[in-house]
Amino acid sequence: MASNPAPPALFDRALLKQRQERARKSGPATFLLDRVAEDFGDRLQAVTRNFADIADVATSGEWLRGPVADRFKSVRRVDLASDGENLALQAESLDLAVSALAFQFVNDLPGVLAQIRRALRPDGLLLAAMIGGDTLIELRQSFAAAEAECEGGVSPRVAPFADLRDIGGLLQRAGFALPVTDVDRVVVRYANAFALMADLRRMGATNVLMERRRTPTRRATMLRMAEIYAERFADPDGRLRATFDIVWLSGWAPHESQPKPLRPGSATVGLEEAVKRGRKG
Secondary structure (H helix, E strand, O other), rough: OOOOOOOOEEOOHHHHHHHHHHHHHOOOOHHHHHHHHHHHHHHHHOOOOOOOEEEEEEOOOOOOOOHHHHHHHOOEOOOOOOOOOOOOOOOOOOOEEEEEOOHHHOOOOHHHHHHHHEEEEEEEEEEEEEOOOOOHHHHHHHHHHHHHHHHHHOOOOOOOOOOOHHHHHHHHHHEEEEEEEEEEEEEEOOOHHHHHHHHHHHHHOOOOOOOOOOOOOOHHHHHHHHHHHHHHHHHOOEEEEEEEEEEEEEOOOOOOOOOOOOOOOOOOOOHHHHOOOOOOO
């Protein structure tokens, strides 16, 4: 039987690695990762069972080491291979998989989730955070309006972000039980649009789309983008809003002790409660 073809690559992961490394060397902007790491610590405190074998999947840098290492004796790092995003995980080799702000740059997220699901032992847990939802909606709209006005067309600049329903569906498709998603919306304020873009460079999170524009943006377009941003998204004090949606996702490898899943759309509990309901070890 022929294997399913790989999905088209959206992201230039080699370029992403280069930009993340450049950001680390030049002084990274870590406020989102710091927030996620702290939240990981809180959410893991809600888990009442024991985990022996834990993997951190593709988190950039060392931000998860503290909150995860504080709870568990050892955590191994698992990176995405450059050829096909393989995780090189053995079946049923993990009790817990965690990941912080990495999945939004995965070309084949369904495939990666399926690999993690296969690597989890029965009643093993995936707990991850990724950028999604309406992240950078202000910048996206401002760039689109400026390019349409100044250049007569729009080029791909900001990666498409998955929403809660999409991610929940992917967890189900990958075979996770009790899939739950929720959003932590962070609104950051900047003096101007260029200060936001500087932070994005310091996150290593500038445009790495395969279909990105390969020529420099015209100065007039950049200035018009900044004007539109200020016109549409300024607070009364003149500072500009920038939205970051951190999407949290969790799912358990199926086990006979777990509650039966509800029909789609009927979930009434949040992520923390769902985590607490995992089988106690």
